[in-house]
Amino acid sequence: MPEGFKAVVFSCGNEEYAISIHKIVSIEKEEKVTAVPHLPEFMPGITEVRGELVPVLDFEQILYHQPLTTADAKMLVVKTEQLSIAIRVKEAKEIIDIPSEQLKEIGLAAYKHTEYFTGVAQLENRLITMIDPEILTENLEGMKEIREYMIQLETSEPV
Numbered sequence: 001m002p003e004g005f006k007a008v009v010f011s012c013g014n015e016e017y018a019i020s021i022h023k024i025v026s027i028e029k030e031e032k033v034t035a036v037p038h039l040p041e042f043m044p045g046i047t048e049v050r051g052e053l054v055p056v057l058d059f060e061q062i063l064y065h066q067p068l069t070t071a072d073a074k075m076l077v078v079k080t081e082q083l084s085i086a087i088r089v090k091e092a093k094e095i096i097d098i099p100s101e102q103l104k105e106i107g108l109a110a111y112k113h114t115e116y117f118t119g120v121a122q123l124e125n126r127l128i129t130m131i132d133p134e135i136l137t138e139n140l141e142g143m144k145e146i147r148e149y150m151i152q153l154e155t156s157e158p159v
Contacts, residue, residue: 007098007121008076009128010089012059016128017089018098018121023133025077025084026050027092040142047086049077055146056086062140078133083150085137098123103130115139 007018008027028049033056035045042061046053054077060068068088075086098121105119106129116136121128137143 005098006095007128007130008095009093010059010074010076011091011093012089013064016093016126017059017131018096018128019076019078019087019131019133021095023078023080025079028075028077028086030073030075030088033088039146040140042140043142043146044088047075049075049084049086052084053150054084054086055150056088057136057140058088060088060090062136080134080137082137082147085133087133096123098128098130 006021008021008024009016009018011017026049031047033045033047036043039045039055042058044056044058044067047056048054056075058068060066068090070090073088073090074092075088076092077084077086102121102123103119104122106117116132116139117129118132118135119130121130137147
């Protein structure tokens with residue numbers, strides 16, 4: 001783990017999660033998500049962010065198997081090595097500094113369904129689970145095909 005870093009904290013269910021600020025491109029109010037048939041349940045569709053089409057991942061669906069139903073959902077636009085994604089969350093709360101001594105590794109990383117949980121920040125009366133979007137997109141079923149399709153879209157020439 002790094003010596004400490006800045007992270008964007010967001011809520012999902014009744015818990016708090018965070019992603020390193022270095023992976024976040026922007027925080028957007030959810031606008032129009034275009035449904036695409038036959039996508040995995042956790043992916044309600046695609047959206048356009050600053051001229052780029054990005055798949056939308058419903059984090060509530062990924063973690064709790066329930067779609068996020070709030071009208072004022074936020075989207076964390078995240079850049080991974082392979083593609084940009086928009087992670088739909090209930091609320092983007094704050095940007096915080098997490099000192100390295102407050103960051104603990106968790107044993108759940110060995111569990112296939114939670115490999116993207118890389119640690120827990122213990123701050124005063126809060127536990128914030130750290131998420132690695134690279135590992136998240138590599139481990140979700142169907143993401144490999146979606147990643148390949150999005151790369152193909154980017155490299156194909158307009159007709």
